Amino acid sequence: MKLLVREMKEKDIPLISKIYSECFPIDCTSKKDYLTWIKCNYQAKPRFVYYIAELNKELIGYILWIELGGFRKEAVIELEQIGVSEKMRGKGIGTILIKKSLDLFVKDYIRPRKIELIKLTTSNRNQAQNLYRKVLGAEPECVMKGIFGGDELIMFTRKYK
Numbered sequence: 696m697k698l699l700v701r702e703m704k705e706k707d708i709p710l711i712s713k714i715y716s717e718c719f720p721i722d723c724t725s726k727k728d729y730l731t732w733i734k735c736n737y738q739a740k741p742r743f744v745y746y747i748a749e750l751n752k753e754l755i756g757y758i759l760w761i762e763l764g765g766f767r768k769e770a771v772i773e774l775e776q777i778g779v780s781e782k783m784r785g786k787g788i789g790t791i792l793i794k795k796s797l798d799l800f801v802k803d804y805i806r807p808r809k810i811e812l813i814k815l816t817t818s819n820r821n822q823a824q825n826l827y828r829k830v831l832g833a834e835p836e837c838v839m840k841g842i843f844g845g846d847e848l849i850m851f852t853r854k855y856k
């Protein structure tokens with residue numbers, strides 16, 4: 696499997712927005728809104744940085760890392776969103792995407808600063824919490840009730856490297 700993880704480029708916006716709409720079908724109400732969402736996040740670099748996974752040059756997943764509370768000496772970052780195209784799930788792509796993109800994000804945007812904390816949120820019914828626990832050692836610490844049509848779990852990785 697020849698999987699490449701790299702920072703997104705402007706030309707990737709339409710394909711990312713397609714996978715975004717596939718992964719999160721109720722987040723926006725039109726194709727145009729999905730595109731606009733990705734476009735404005737892309738423009739918020741270096742606070743928001745997307746990475747993509749390409750398999751044989753086909754874009755099959757994306758991840759968005761963001762920095763919280765300023766560009767702090769002890770950085771607080773959030774894995775804001777991850778999506779892998781449906782037909783490619785369960786093959787370890789999400790795991791590789793998190794690990795490699797975080798290495799790139801740290802190398803290109805965080806260093807020489809250190810990461811104090813990684814925040815992750817997901818619906819408490821979403822199996823992504825297993826992924827976050829397994830790959831980042833994240834643990835749930837609180838629940839936001841009644842948001843996005845359910846309850847949202849907030850997880851933290853308090854010991855990163």
Ligand SMILES: CC(C)(COP(=O)(O)OP(=O)(O)OC[C@H]1O[C@@H](n2cnc3c(N)ncnc32)[C@H](O)[C@@H]1OP(=O)(O)O)[C@@H](O)C(=O)NCCC(=O)NCCS
Pocket residue numbers: 718719775776777778779780783784785786787788789790791816817821822823825826827829
């Ligand atoms: C969450 C998501 C990115 C995982 O991507 P993936 O490529 O399937 O992940 P992996 O194959 O690397 O799975 C890694 C681990 O995650 C967990 N996991 C992922 N999907 C799971 C599922 N459907 N059921 C149970 N565990 C699951 C498992 O612990 C798995 O480890 P294992 O294979 O050793 O059991 C993908 O399912 C997805 O895009 N979902 C829709 C969007 C979404 O919900 N994103 C997360 C919220 S932002």
